[in-house]
Amino acid sequence: MALKNRTETEIHKALDERSGEIFRRIVESYLQHGEPLGSRSLSRILPMSLSPASVRNVMSDLEALGLIYSPHVSAGRLPTQLGLRFFVDAFMQVGSISEEDRASIARHVHRPSHGQGVETMMSEASQMLSGMSRGAGIVITAKSDSVLKHVEFIRLEPTKALVVLVGEHDQVENRIIELPVGTTNSQLTEAANFLNAHLAGNTIGEARTQLERLRHDVRRELDQLSQDLVERGLAVWSGGADEARPTRLIVRGRANLLEGVAGSDDVERLRMLFDDLEKKESLIELLNLAETGPGVRIFIGSENKLFSLSGSSLIVAPYRDSDERIVGAVGVIGPTRLNYSRIVPMVDYTAQLMSQLSR
Structure with missing residues (x-):
């Protein structure tokens, strides 16, 4: 990735042991405390002996590279966004999870x-x-194109029901649907029995195709309200009409x-x-x-x-x-x-x- 029109390799070459250590300390201090780190504080914690004035000179070079910046006049330095990216790519060591x-x-x-x-x-x-x-x-x-294992309709109110859908890996999804006025408990049972008998073991795509093939049987076995419930049950399982979402x-x-x-x-x-x-x-x-x-x-x-x-x-x-x-x-x-x-x-x-x- 280019940093201030320089490649990561070029920046590596521009950093010696001293400037690399100062840059690393600035970033690590920011990640830990979120505060700018000044030259005087840096000079006290560096493993090599450097005066605050020498540290400021190195910080100026790092700023010219676009790795750090000063949020206020005479303040310490913080890493830039590009500096953070360089640190993550070049300095950060990701170990195993504890x-x-x-x-x-x-x-x-x-x-x-x-x-x-x-x-x-x-x-x-x-x-x-x-x-x-x-x-x-x-x-x-x-x-996901989950496989349907079992479906059940549970009435909550006269015009509301809970659809309980169980997938092949025993994942359970619950959805509340609106019921057409006049829906009876026997129609809820009828619709669930039809889905379980004819469509269980199919993915939602397969179930829709199978339902098209069974249109004649649906009309023969179920009344209009039960047919509607079968469609609603499939719609709940598929998550709605927007399949891409x-x-x-x-x-x-x-x-x-x-x-x-x-x-x-x-x-x-x-x-x-x-x-x-x-x-x-x-x-x-x-x-x-x-x-x-x-x-x-x-x-x-x-x-x-x-x-x-x-x-x-x-x-x-x-x-x-x-x-x-x-x-x-x-x-x-x-x-x-x-x-x-x-x-x-x-x-x-x-x-x-x-x-x-x-x-």
């Missing part, structure tokens, strides 16, 4: 127990990522993004971020970002258009089904001073577990 983090993730990311939906698992995974990263945890699932996005820990926010401009940027996360285009963009390369991807600030206005960073990894198709993504959104070296293996391990659960 046993403590591994155990914590495994406690929260597991196959839903009977009666719990996939959304429960996603919510727990998102909440876990948020708590461990101090950012906002995200879990998104793409449209990912079905679920769960974000937990949004309040974490408000920590340290001082000005109204920062609040406005976060509001735009929250608005973006509610849009269909943003959900597709998140999956596209996860698909652009293998493993965990790190996007800092304006490196992706989704979060360019909010100045947030995104660490995201896809998870896959048994056919190695990407069916969703997990990640963390937060300020640019995220603990990247810890969060990257954490997101990676979470994605691995989600892949196992999607098989």
